[in-house]
Amino acid sequence: xxxxxxxxxxxxxxxxxxxxxxxxxxxxxxxxxxxxxxxxxxxxxxxxxxxxxxxxxxxxxxxxxxxxxxxxxxxxxxxxxxxxxxxxxxxxxxxxxxxxxxxxxxxxxxxxxxxxxxxxxxxxxxxxxxxxxxxxxxxxxxxxxxxxxxxxxxxxxxxxxxxxxxxxxxxxxxxxxxxxxxxxxxxxxxxxxxxxxxxxxxxxxxxxxxxxxxxxxxxxxxxxxxxxxxxxxxxxxxxxxxxxxxxxxxxxxxxxxxxxxxxxxxxxxxxxxxxxxxxxxxxxxxxxxxxxxxxxxxxxxxxxxxxxxxxxxxxxx
Amino acid sequence: xxxxxxxxxxxxxxxxxxxxxxxxxxxxxxxxxxxxxxxxxxxxxxxxxxxxxxxxxxxxxxxxxxxxxxxxxxxxxxxxxxxxxxxxxxxxxxxxxxxxxxxxxxxxxxxxxxxxxxxxxxxxxxxxxxxxxxxxxxxxxxxxxxxxxxxxxxxxxxxxxxxxxxxxxxxxxxxxxxxxxxxxxxxxxxxxxxxxxxxxxxxxxxxxxxxxxxxxxxxxxxxxxxxxxxxxxxxxxxxxxxxxxxxxxxxxxxxxxxxxxxxxxxxxxxxxxxxxxxxxxxxxxxxxxxxxxxxxxxxxxxxxxxxxxxxxxxxxx
Numbered sequence: 001x002x003x004x005x006x007x008x009x010x011x012x013x014x015x016x017x018x019x020x021x022x023x024x025x026x027x028x029x030x031x032x033x034x035x036x037x038x039x040x041x042x043x044x045x046x047x048x049x050x051x052x053x054x055x056x057x058x059x060x061x062x063x064x065x066x067x068x069x070x071x072x073x074x075x076x077x078x079x080x081x082x083x084x085x086x087x088x089x090x091x092x093x094x095x096x097x098x099x100x101x102x103x104x105x106x107x108x109x110x111x112x113x114x115x116x117x118x119x120x121x122x123x124x125x126x127x128x129x130x131x132x133x134x135x136x137x138x139x140x141x142x143x144x145x146x147x148x149x150x151x152x153x154x155x156x157x158x159x160x161x162x163x164x165x166x167x168x169x170x171x172x173x174x175x176x177x178x179x180x181x182x183x184x185x186x187x188x189x190x191x192x193x194x195x196x197x198x199x200x201x202x203x204x205x206x207x208x209x210x211x212x213x214x215x216x217x218x219x220x221x222x223x224x225x226x227x228x229x230x231x232x233x234x235x236x237x238x239x240x241x242x243x244x245x246x247x248x249x250x251x252x253x254x255x256x257x258x259x260x261x262x263x264x265x266x267x268x269x270x271x272x273x274x275x276x277x278x279x280x281x282x283x284x285x286x287x288x289x290x291x292x293x294x295x296x297x298x299x300x301x302x303x304x305x306x307x308x309x310x311x312x313x314x315x316x317x
Numbered sequence: 318x319x320x321x322x323x324x325x326x327x328x329x330x331x332x333x334x335x336x337x338x339x340x341x342x343x344x345x346x347x348x349x350x351x352x353x354x355x356x357x358x359x360x361x362x363x364x365x366x367x368x369x370x371x372x373x374x375x376x377x378x379x380x381x382x383x384x385x386x387x388x389x390x391x392x393x394x395x396x397x398x399x400x401x402x403x404x405x406x407x408x409x410x411x412x413x414x415x416x417x418x419x420x421x422x423x424x425x426x427x428x429x430x431x432x433x434x435x436x437x438x439x440x441x442x443x444x445x446x447x448x449x450x451x452x453x454x455x456x457x458x459x460x461x462x463x464x465x466x467x468x469x470x471x472x473x474x475x476x477x478x479x480x481x482x483x484x485x486x487x488x489x490x491x492x493x494x495x496x497x498x499x500x501x502x503x504x505x506x507x508x509x510x511x512x513x514x515x516x517x518x519x520x521x522x523x524x525x526x527x528x529x530x531x532x533x534x535x536x537x538x539x540x541x542x543x544x545x546x547x548x549x550x551x552x553x554x555x556x557x558x559x560x561x562x563x564x565x566x567x568x569x570x571x572x573x574x575x576x577x578x579x580x581x582x583x584x585x586x587x588x589x590x591x592x593x594x595x596x597x598x599x600x601x602x603x604x605x606x607x608x609x610x611x612x613x614x615x616x617x618x619x620x621x622x623x624x625x626x627x628x629x630x631x632x633x634x
Contacts, residue, residue: 155573160573
């Protein structure tokens with residue numbers, strides 16, 4: 001099958017570069033470490049590394065469109081306007097930088113969670129669902145929204161920052177400056193914080209005995225204990241699942257979606273969180289009896305979702 | 318100028334029916350009381366009243382498209398699936414009912430706040446803003462969302478129920494069953510509740526002295542006192558404005574809008590609430606320095622917004 005497009009996903013630690021065919025299968029791939037070098041102009045070191053990787057996969061052939069997924073708020077013109085997890089890329093004009101490296105090639109840049117949403121819509125867990133939300137659970141929460149079968153990008157390209165929806169204004173401080181953002185409760189950081197709070201409050205005695213210091217308990221410890229059936233750890237997971245459901249109910253009220261696809265790095269915890277969120281969601285959705293059930297499902301694509309989605313996006317735009 | 322379309326807005330107390338020309342001017346109008354009669358099939362009495370009003374304005378001429386705005390969750394097929402403020406219309410197939418009255422005429426049905434959003438986008442305060450949110454402040458909060466210049470309707474047609482976004486899960490109970498929905502804080506009901514709480518807590522001594530009973534203080538009393546410059550009443554308005562800004566910041570994070578149009582019945586309070594919300598919004602928006610300022614403006618259309626927007630919607634679809 002002929003190659004369709006190339007896709008690039010720039011993460012905080014690595015850069016994934018691949019080529020997909022028309023069915024979405026990965027036909028070639030390579031990987032680089034993300035350089036964290038402050039350059040003038042910003043993003044130049046990252047663009048050079050991407051360019052090397054593309055040379056490896058494509059040679060001089062500039063006929064395929066290339067999609068780039070980037071970790072932050074991307075403008076419609078391909079500028080990374082705000083990137084708390086890639087400070088060296090803040091303000092980088094990735095479309096311009098890549099064109100300088102490979103004149104004649106077409107580049108399309110977008111937010112990485114938006115790319116993941118495109119992958120799931122075209123060939124993954126959201127096929128046939130024109131109104132859905134992609135939720136990427138990692139340290140924080142990223143999002144990609146589809147409405148009427150179209151990616152919602154917004155005025156500046158910044159739509160889908162769902163992790164910064166405030167769900168408890170008296171809640172814990174978020175690096176964004178607000179209090180009680182959704183990602184303080186329903187992400188990896190949320191699991192870790194709620195686990196620590198439970199440990200300090202004496203609600204995880206067996207885990208504290210095992211680890212020694214309630215302050216040292218991490219999200220992974222709770223997830224592992226919950227998987228082994230610990231009732232006290234399962235109670236923490238249930239609480240995180242409740243917060244996950246709350247944000248999904250909000251997104252349903254606003255966008256009227258019928259499916260939520262959960263992806264991102266928190267895969268292990270997600271297998272426990274998804275059933276917990278399902279248990280709480282139905283009672284939270286306004287007019288639930290008038291709607292189809294809101295399905296919460298796992299992402300089809302794993303860590304290549306961003307790069308595959310970027311390639312689809314480039315092929316479709 | 319030739320007539321463009323007819324529009325109907327069904328409210329809890331009255332039904333507004335009008336004809337607009339191509340510039341959006343109202344060329345004819347009439348009004349009826351909303352019948353609250355439970356019928357089989359549901360909505361039959363309301364449809365009869367609308368039909369009489371259309372006969373008055375259009376006679377037998379079925380050439381103009383007719384838009385209907387209805388107070389509740391409307392399916393894409395024109396069924397009022399959930400209508401807490403028009404119980405007699407719950408489950409009514411308004412498209413079907415109207416077609417039976419006026420065969421050959423084209424009917425388009427939508428949620429009333431969605432219709433108001435269309436009116437503001439086509440000819441009001443949101444012209445040229447392809448990504449904006451219409452917020453209708455009344456007893457509750459209604460909403461209409463535009464993304465990429467298109468009305469967001471969602472899977473079932475129910476998008477825009479922004480008043481039921483939960484912003485404080487330990488907050489006051491909402492009739493929808495959840496706690497701390499946005500409309501518990503930033504609507505007419507919110508002003509009334511926060512005013513009563515402030516009065517009972519002794520923070521509105523002058524108003525309590527005037528009215529006699531802290532439990533009897535209504536939202537309008539606070540609004541009036543705030544307009545007269547009462548510092549204690551202004552503090553309540555400021556708090557409501559803070560909540561209004563919080564929900565707008567959430568919608569900005571999710572949808573990346575650049576304009577919010579405030580309409581609905583709470584016009585007098587809105588003239589105080591809008592400046593208060595503006596004061597709080599900027600500090601709440603993630604990545605504010607990377608975006609254009611989010612403008613909060615008053616609706617151009619007043620109480621005819623729903624009917625005018627319904628007419629535009631019918632003409633455009």
